[in-house]
Amino acid sequence: NADAAMYQAKNGGRDSFQFFTPEMNTKAHERFAMQDAIRKGIARSEFYLDYQPQVDLRSGRIFAVEALVRWRHPVLGVLSPAQFISLAEETGLIVPLGDWVLNEACRQNKAWQDAGLAHLSVSVNVSARQFQEKDWPGRVIRALEENGLEAEYLELELTESLLMRNVDQAIATMKELQVLGVHFAIDDFGTGYSSLSALKSLPVSRLKIDQSFVRNLAHDEDDRSIISAVISLGQRLNMLVIAEGVETEDQLAFLRANGCDEAQGYHFSRPIEPKAMADLLKLR
Numbered sequence: 525n526a527d528a529a530m531y532q533a534k535n536g537g538r539d540s541f542q543f544f545t546p547e548m549n550t551k552a553h554e555r556f557a558m559q560d561a562i563r564k565g566i567a568r569s570e571f572y573l574d575y576q577p578q579v580d581l582r583s584g585r586i587f588a589v590e591a592l593v594r595w596r597h598p599v600l601g602v603l604s605p606a607q608f609i610s611l612a613e614e615t616g617l618i619v620p621l622g623d624w625v626l627n628e629a630c631r632q633n634k635a636w637q638d639a640g641l642a643h644l645s646v647s648v649n650v651s652a653r654q655f656q657e658k659d660w661p662g663r664v665i666r667a668l669e670e671n672g673l674e675a676e677y678l679e680l681e682l683t684e685s686l687l688m689r690n691v692d693q694a695i696a697t698m699k700e701l702q703v704l705g706v707h708f709a710i711d712d713f714g715t716g717y718s719s720l721s722a723l724k725s726l727p728v729s730r731l732k733i734d735q736s737f738v739r740n741l742a743h744d745e746d747d748r749s750i751i752s753a754v755i756s757l758g759q760r761l762n763m764l765v766i767a768e769g770v771e772t773e774d775q776l777a778f779l780r781a782n783g784c785d786e787a788q789g790y791h792f793s794r795p796i797e798p799k800a801m802a803d804l805l806k807l808r
């Protein structure tokens with residue numbers, strides 16, 4: 525049925541129509557296969573976490589690590605989050621995958637502490653679908669308890685869009701965990717639409733300046749202005765400010781000169797596997 529196969533392309537402009545082609549059917553099929561593969565991948569332990577250090581710019585110390593999920597696909601090899609997170613979010617599979625990530629990050633952090641390494645905080649990225657689950661705080665508390673990790677060593681990274689969707693609800697959910705000692709950060713800050721009046725009432729410890737502002741700061745005065753404005757905002761609101769995607773000495777120098785508290789990026793370390801992270805922590 526040609527009519528049923530026809531649809532108006534969303535971004536195709538006025539009067540622009542497209543048809544499902546055999547190629548597009550293949551893509552839909554691939555999506556379905558991928559969805560199935562994620563489900564099986566969770567059961568078969570194909571996912572793993574790399575960790576990237578977060579550095580305090582005053583002391584030079586690593587005070588935290590961010591957990592970043594990867595998928596060792598049996599055929600396609602190692603896949604990055606960009607290749608599967610949005611599909612996992614659309615299909616709801618981010619809920620079981622996110623539970624696994626949270627649990628594994630808590631387990632690993634506790635294992636490092638038990639091995640005698642400096643006590644760090646572990647940051648975990650949380651998608652809207654997870655955060656909106658009934659009894660999300662309960663899931664977090666269970667992950668902490670089952671792994672024996674104290675709440676103060678866990679930070680949850682949320683995005684502006686997630687927080688602004690329903691601010692009062694977000695605050696209520698966050699407070700349930702905050703009273704226990706869990707910290708919150710706003711990830712990719714500056715790329716979403718935060719209401720400043722909402723921002724001041726959110727129980728957030730840390731703003732993470734999005735890496736897009738850091739990337740071109742050497743050549744873009746606007747980016748420099750935005751970064752220094754976010755640093756001032758954080759200071760006024762009693763939040764720490766961390767810059768993401770720091771790759772060069774010059775970027776670091778600018779951030780330091782402008783009073784940025786913390787930084788994360790390839791300049792310090794790429795995301796690395798737990799063994800390499802333990803070695804890095806022993807060296808410091």
Ligand code: C2E
Binds near residue numbers: 576605651770771795
């Ligand atoms: P994010 O949370 O903003 O994480 C930072 C991303 O920037 C990571 O990409 C990291 O590898 C990369 N990065 C760090 N330093 C640098 C740098 O100096 N230069 C450049 N060019 N990139 C840098 P990654 O690991 O590919 O993750 C991409 C995104 O996927 C994350 O962005 C996060 O939004 C999402 N993600 C990762 N793991 C999880 C997870 O467990 N759950 C959920 N829901 N999302 C996740």
Ligand code: MG
Binds near residue numbers: 590649681711
């Ligand atoms: Mg993050």
Ligand code: MG
Binds near residue numbers: 711712732734735768
């Ligand atoms: Mg980010």
Ligand code: MG
Binds near residue numbers: 711
């Ligand atoms: Mg992100």
